[in-house]
Amino acid sequence: MCEVTRDNFDELLPQIKNDIDKSIFVAVDAEFSGMVAKDLDYLPLTEDAAARYRRVRENIQLFTLTQFGLSTFVYDRSTNSFQAHSYNFYLFPSQCGNYDPRIMFQSSSVTFLQRLDFDFNKVIFEGIPFLNSEQEESLRRQKFKRSFQDIHEVKKRLQRLIRWLSEAIEGSTLELGPLDNVCHEIFKQEIKKKLPEAVVDSEIIIGRQIVTCLKAVPKATSMVFDVSVSRGDTEHDEDLEMEEIDWTGLVDEALGFTKVFRHLCESKKPIVGHNLLHDLMFLYEKFHAPLPERYEDYKREIHRILPSVYDTKLLYRELKKNLSRSLMVQFSSLDELYYGLKSKSARFLAPKIGHADNFSRYNDTGCLHEAGYDAYVTGFVFLRFLHLCVVDGVRPSDRKSIKFSQYINLAQPHKNRIPLSRACMPYFNLEGPDPEPYPLVSIHVSLREGADVGLLDQLPRLLAGYGFLDVEQLSPTTAKLVSASGARTSYMLEELKDHPSLILRAYRFYDHPSAKRAVKIFVGVALTVLGGIGCYCVCKK
Structure with missing residues (x-):
């Protein structure tokens, strides 16, 4: 595993892109500051x-990502093995110009x-910033004046730099002290204009502060006598105050992850994840664009x-x-699947899956x-489980010749389907019509x-073993259950038919109090009308 923070992100970015390009698929995972704010x-x-x-x-718009995991899997045909290049990114949105994001953390x-x-x-002090396209476009349109505080900080460092350059020898360095990203950008622009011979040697990022190191080069000493700001020239000071900032560098830095x-996205590599509903929506909202209001627009x-x-x-x-049955893996959570599929009994001449050189922390x-x-675990489960499914029914002598394309062919019918929990349908289909809802059964x-x-208040806990149930209390002694599983409902009715405290039966529409009231009103009105008609007929005679 390679840990990526704001300090080493720019250095590692070319390597990360290269690993994505070389991969056969990319597995992802994310950690969030929270998930449930309301509803x-x-x-x-x-x-x-x-x-x-x-x-x-509505919930995703309130929270942020704190960590993002990316594991690129590279296939080696000569050894029939997969090498994982796993990166763990710490993320934190950064203030830039007028963009000052608010985020929420959920205690649980x-x-x-x-x-x-x-x-x-590490998240707060070293987290990599990020923007979606709307935030980036808004920042690039902004034009800002330099504040008095920014000007003061830049002046102090320029004056210190000038004094140092008057005595510096070639190759010596000066470390100027921490600046926030706004002042740092102003400082770099002033150096380019007023001290073109002073070359920026390196930039060290410490938390949210940036330390700039400068290297003295030939002729730099002679240039100092032409920099009027060192003598407190008011004309140059006014220029420093009135000029607008070129935000290009700051916005590029704020784009980060x-x-x-x-x-x-440009690579079009297959993306593999586990229970991806929230992950995909977070990725869309934080790195692409605000989530659209319409579900169909999001899917498209x-x-x-x-x-x-x-x-x-x-x-x-x-x-x-x-x-x-002999190959069945009876687990569902990600870690249980991983350890079950990692066992010797689940290997069956499966391709070797390991960590690439310099990515061995998880070994x-x-x-x-x-x-x-x-x-990484998600990618491992993807490969090993599909291998089990492919080899099922294949002769042992043919298992060595199984190719990755066979895994993808087996998974293809289920591509772009995101599972749902506690829902009337099994999944979201991102590339076509969603499946028909389950027929709901009422008890x-x-x-x-x-x-x-x-006891009615305890129904969700008492009946938890029969699947997801909606419970609506109708009166102090009655309730309505709604289930999306007809088979489990039938089993529940059979098993609880002699329950000492509960009576369960099929629900009828007139069991609901509002229906009963409607029936009473209808009967009352009908009797009133019939009585009136009867009286009219009697009087007519």
Whole structure:
């Protein structure tokens, strides 16, 4: 694994792009500052795909990414092996010009990551900035005047630089002290205009502060006598105050990780993740553009920029049913799948999967919920599980000749399908119509005589083993259950038919209090009308 922060991002960027280009697919994972701000603690089974998208979108707009894991898998035909190049990026949005983002942290998410020794200091002090296209365009349109505070900081360093240049010898260096990114950009521009012979030797980023190192070159000493700012020339001071800043360098720096995401989109490499609903929407919102209001617009655009997406959670759910019992892997969470598929019994002449040179941190120890590690694990699960599915039914002598293209062919029918939890449909289909919703089954629950009325409040916990259920309390002693699984509902009715406290039966529309009220009103009106007609007929006679 290679850890990437603001300090080494620019240095590693060419290598990261090269690894993406060489890869056969790229596995990804992300950690967030939170996920649930509102309306996600309860997800109704009855809502459609568009409603679910809108619900998740509202939450994602409030939070940010703290870590992003990217693992590129390179295939070596000569050894029939895959080498993983895993990167763990620390991310944090940076203030730039008038762009000053607000972010939210969710206490439960922070606590969860703290237990895993997550380094929040590294996120805040060394996190790589990022922008989406709308934020970038807005910054590039802005024109800013230099503030008095900025001018003061730049003047101090220019004067110090000038004094030093008058005595400096060739090859000596001067370290000027930390500046924020705005002052640093102004300082660089002033050096280019007023001290063209003073060459910037290096830039060291320490947290959010930038230290600039300068190298004295021939003729630099003679140039100092022509720099009037050293003598407090008011004309030059006014120029420094009135000129607008060229933000090009600052915006390019603020783009940060967005450069990696854009290269990933341009490469059109297959993207592999586990339970990708939130990950994809975060990637879209933070690095591409604000999430559109309409679900169909989101589907169309995410498929355009990332045309090949595979979700290991959905692949496992859909393909495990076709595996022979002897090859069945009975797990669902990412780490359980990884350790199950890593076992000797699951190998079956599978291609070797390892870490590339200089990426060996994860060889001996796991770092669960570190995004770079989870990205590698996701890619491993993708390869090993598809291998199991392909070799099932293949003679042992033919297993060595299996190619990666056979894995992709097997996964192809499930491409661009993102699994949903607690929903009336199994997945979002990013490249076509969504599947038909499950037929919902409704159950009426009532308490037997003498049963504790508080039992209805405990129904979600008592019936958790029968799948996802919506519970609506109709009265102090009755409730309505809605399930998306007819088979589980039938099993529940059969198993609980003799429950000592509950009576379960099929729900009828008139079981709902509003329906009962409507029926009573209708009957009352009908009787009133019939009575009136009867009286009229009697009087007529």
